[in-house]
Amino acid sequence: MAMKILNALITGLAQGSMIALVALGYTMVYGILKLINFAHSEVFMMGAFIGFFAITAIGGKDAPLIAGVGGTLLAMAFAGLLGMLVEKVAYAPLRTRGKGKANSRITPLVTALGMSVLLQNLAQLLFTAQYRGYPQLLPIEHTRKVIFISAFSVMVALQFLVHKTWMGKAMRALSVNIEAARLMGIRTSRVISITFIVGSMLAALGAVLYCLDQSQVYPTMGVVIGTRAFVAAVIGGIGNIPGAMLGGLLIGIIGEMTKLTAYSGLQDVLVFTALIAVLLVKPTGLLGKASIEKV
Amino acid sequence: MAIVALGASALGLTACTPKDAPQKDAAGKDPSAPAALEPWKVGAYLSLSGAETQFGIETKEGIELAVFEVNKKGGAKGRPVKVLYEDNKSNPQETNNKVLQLVTRDKVVALLGEVASSRSTIGGIVANKHKVPMITSSATAPEVTQIGPFVFRVCFTDDIQGQMGAEFVVKTMGKKRIGMLFASDDVYSSGLASQFREAAKKLGGEIVVEKSFIKTETNFTTYINEIRDAKPDLVYAPIYYNAMVPIARQAKAAGLPGSTFVGGDGWDAETLLVDAGEEMEGAYFTNHYAPDVPWPHAQAFLKAYKERFKRDPSSLASLGYDSAMLLFDAMGRAKGDTPEAIRDAIAETRDFQGATGTITIDPSRNADKSIVIVQIKNKKFTYFATVNDKAAAKP
Numbered sequence: 001m002a003m004k005i006l007n008a009l010i011t012g013l014a015q016g017s018m019i020a021l022v023a024l025g026y027t028m029v030y031g032i033l034k035l036i037n038f039a040h041s042e043v044f045m046m047g048a049f050i051g052f053f054a055i056t057a058i059g060g061k062d063a064p065l066i067a068g069v070g071g072t073l074l075a076m077a078f079a080g081l082l083g084m085l086v087e088k089v090a091y092a093p094l095r096t097r098g099k100g101k102a103n104s105r106i107t108p109l110v111t112a113l114g115m116s117v118l119l120q121n122l123a124q125l126l127f128t129a130q131y132r133g134y135p136q137l138l139p140i141e142h143t144r145k146v147i148f149i150s151a152f153s154v155m156v157a158l159q160f161l162v163h164k165t166w167m168g169k170a171m172r173a174l175s176v177n178i179e180a181a182r183l184m185g186i187r188t189s190r191v192i193s194i195t196f197i198v199g200s201m202l203a204a205l206g207a208v209l210y211c212l213d214q215s216q217v218y219p220t221m222g223v224v225i226g227t228r229a230f231v232a233a234v235i236g237g238i239g240n241i242p243g244a245m246l247g248g249l250l251i252g253i254i255g256e257m258t259k260l261t262a263y264s265g266l267q268d269v270l271v272f273t274a275l276i277a278v279l280l281v282k283p284t285g286l287l288g289k290a291s292i293e294k295v
Numbered sequence: 296m297a298i299v300a301l302g303a304s305a306l307g308l309t310a311c312t313p314k315d316a317p318q319k320d321a322a323g324k325d326p327s328a329p330a331a332l333e334p335w336k337v338g339a340y341l342s343l344s345g346a347e348t349q350f351g352i353e354t355k356e357g358i359e360l361a362v363f364e365v366n367k368k369g370g371a372k373g374r375p376v377k378v379l380y381e382d383n384k385s386n387p388q389e390t391n392n393k394v395l396q397l398v399t400r401d402k403v404v405a406l407l408g409e410v411a412s413s414r415s416t417i418g419g420i421v422a423n424k425h426k427v428p429m430i431t432s433s434a435t436a437p438e439v440t441q442i443g444p445f446v447f448r449v450c451f452t453d454d455i456q457g458q459m460g461a462e463f464v465v466k467t468m469g470k471k472r473i474g475m476l477f478a479s480d481d482v483y484s485s486g487l488a489s490q491f492r493e494a495a496k497k498l499g500g501e502i503v504v505e506k507s508f509i510k511t512e513t514n515f516t517t518y519i520n521e522i523r524d525a526k527p528d529l530v531y532a533p534i535y536y537n538a539m540v541p542i543a544r545q546a547k548a549a550g551l552p553g554s555t556f557v558g559g560d561g562w563d564a565e566t567l568l569v570d571a572g573e574e575m576e577g578a579y580f581t582n583h584y585a586p587d588v589p590w591p592h593a594q595a596f597l598k599a600y601k602e603r604f605k606r607d608p609s610s611l612a613s614l615g616y617d618s619a620m621l622l623f624d625a626m627g628r629a630k631g632d633t634p635e636a637i638r639d640a641i642a643e644t645r646d647f648q649g650a651t652g653t654i655t656i657d658p659s660r661n662a663d664k665s666i667v668i669v670q671i672k673n674k675k676f677t678y679f680a681t682v683n684d685k686a687a688a689k690p
Contacts, residue, residue: 216540256514
């Protein structure tokens with residue numbers, strides 16, 4: 001029994017750190033713009049497809065190291081661009097034009113949902129609804145180690161970026177007050193673009209690792225993982241980077257533990273119950289800080 | 296008055312042109328058909344676009360081949376056969392419209408279709424209501440033929456498939472300790488699993504571990520570890536091919552070889568061989584057909600299909616072919632040329648030699664036929680055995 005739990009824990013940690021990589025994107029954008037970027041799950045999916053085509057083109061199984069690293073980098077670069085494009089097309093115009101309007105918090109949310117549907121359908125059009133088998137570059141047990149290590153190091157790097165660099169300082173300034181930051185001479189639109197680029201690149205890294213572990217890529221794959229990552233970000237305290245990591249790991253572990261029981265179908269039920277429980281006790285999420293609204 | 300008459304004739308004209316013009320053309324062009332006789336009009340409604348396009352097209356190819364062969368031999372009862380194809384776009388609403396069109400506007404004597412159980416049910420309701428016989432090629436859900444006396448099928452049903460899977464595992468392979476893995480929120484997967492479970496227990500097998508997942512799942516490692524630790528002789532996994540790919544890969548990583556798995560006809564897709572052929576080496580599944588099945592009719596079909604379409608036929612193509620051939624055979628034997636007479640002839644079908652085996656239509660209008668066991672060998676689907684004893688699996 002102890003062995004079983006340990007095995008599930010290891011699988012859950014790998015699964016969870018992958019969710020965390022995606023959750024970081026949700027949390028960063030929310031932290032700065034107070035916007036849930038629902039198109040993030042589709043950027044994840046697009047990253048997975050680009051990774052698939054790149055890895056296959058570079059040589060797949062015959063050159064696992066070059067194909068893996070090269071494919072991942074290409075997918076990250078592409079997803080970064082796509083994330084930036086999504087922001088420029090769907091959110092930036094609303095931010096500048098919708099200022100002062102009563103529904104200025106709702107409209108970007110709706111365009112986010114629209115963007116998500118658009119990208120998903122675009123993927124079906126471009127790549128068909130077919131499932132494609134990912135080339136297996138590494139044995140699965142090693143893939144899981146790579147997932148855990150890369151997720152953890154990315155989180156450390158991100159903490160460094162946010163707390164120790166000039167760009168991070170600008171990001172934090174934006175998260176406090178976007179207008180004031182602009183008045184202080186920060187190029188807000190550039191900082192926002194970089195936030196989207198970084199978040200999307202992490203999603204693509206997560207996507208390639210996810211597919212290497214779980215073998216397939218298909219246009220609707222973003223939905224499941226996107227929902228879990230979003231829940232992870234909220235449980236951890238949306239806007240908080242270590243919180244997203246913690247939330248991701250929790251969800252991964254809860255999921256795998258449920259699979260040990262006879263009620264394996266209730267995995268998502270438990271995840272959402274955990275979400276509600278956390279929010280009831282601590283509405284800001286586990287690591288979130290309550291902010292005082294000034295009226 | 297004149298306006299009314301004009302309007303009426305205009306209406307009459309438009310109503311006549313689409314149904315009369317093409318059929319005369321076809322009769323006139325077909326050299327093998329006796330020119331004087333009107334061809335039989337048969338309707339086929341298929342998913343020729345939309346989500347299940349591939350399935351629809353393969354079925355249509357099977358039907359086309361059957362039409363070609365029957366007309367070469369002079370048709371049914373000396374009359375050529377003409378099939379009117381309608382595309383339902385893989386969509387339930389469209390299915391209803393198209394079947395109604397075929398029945399009321401085109402006045403077809405019989406219907407062929409559909410690949411999916413859900414849409415066959417819709418077509419079946421219309422067919423039964425208008426008393427036109429319908430033969431579905433590949434709808435395996437038991438409910439489809441329960442609609443009424445005019446609905447038939449040439450494939451086996453999910454419950455028989457599950458029972459035959461159990462018979463193969465327990466009786467043929469002699470494995471008693473059995474594991475199960477299936478999707479609990481999928482009708483096909485959980486249906487096969489419950490039929491298998493019951494039949495296996497009756498035959499003396501023991502279900503030592505049972506794990507179910509929901510369709511959105513992609514990480515099966517924990518399930519696989521649980522199954523591996525229970526040390527079953529075999530694992531019954533009636534799962535669609537797309538979920539089987541990650542399962543096979545993760546199972547191999549966890550030390551469960553492909554030969555541990557036994558599945559159902561949901562595995563029958565080229566993709567499974569391409570993406571997980573290596574990991575699935577040695578696995579078995581119950582199916583309608585195998586490309587190298589040794590039956591003479593299957594081999595004749597294979598040769599004819601390859602000649603016409605330049606590739607190997609799928610199960611769906613062979614079932615489409617059988618649904619059409621069985622219908623044409625019944626039309627030839629029918630005591631009249633009305634839909635009712637054809638229905639009675641279909642119901643009387645005994646030992647029909649089809650590409651997918653010998654088919655007898657049983658009193659509940661299902662096909663009593665052989666089930667093929669296919670094994671994955673060297674990344675290919677190969678014929679392994681036939682399980683035929685439908686009566687034996689019943690209590």
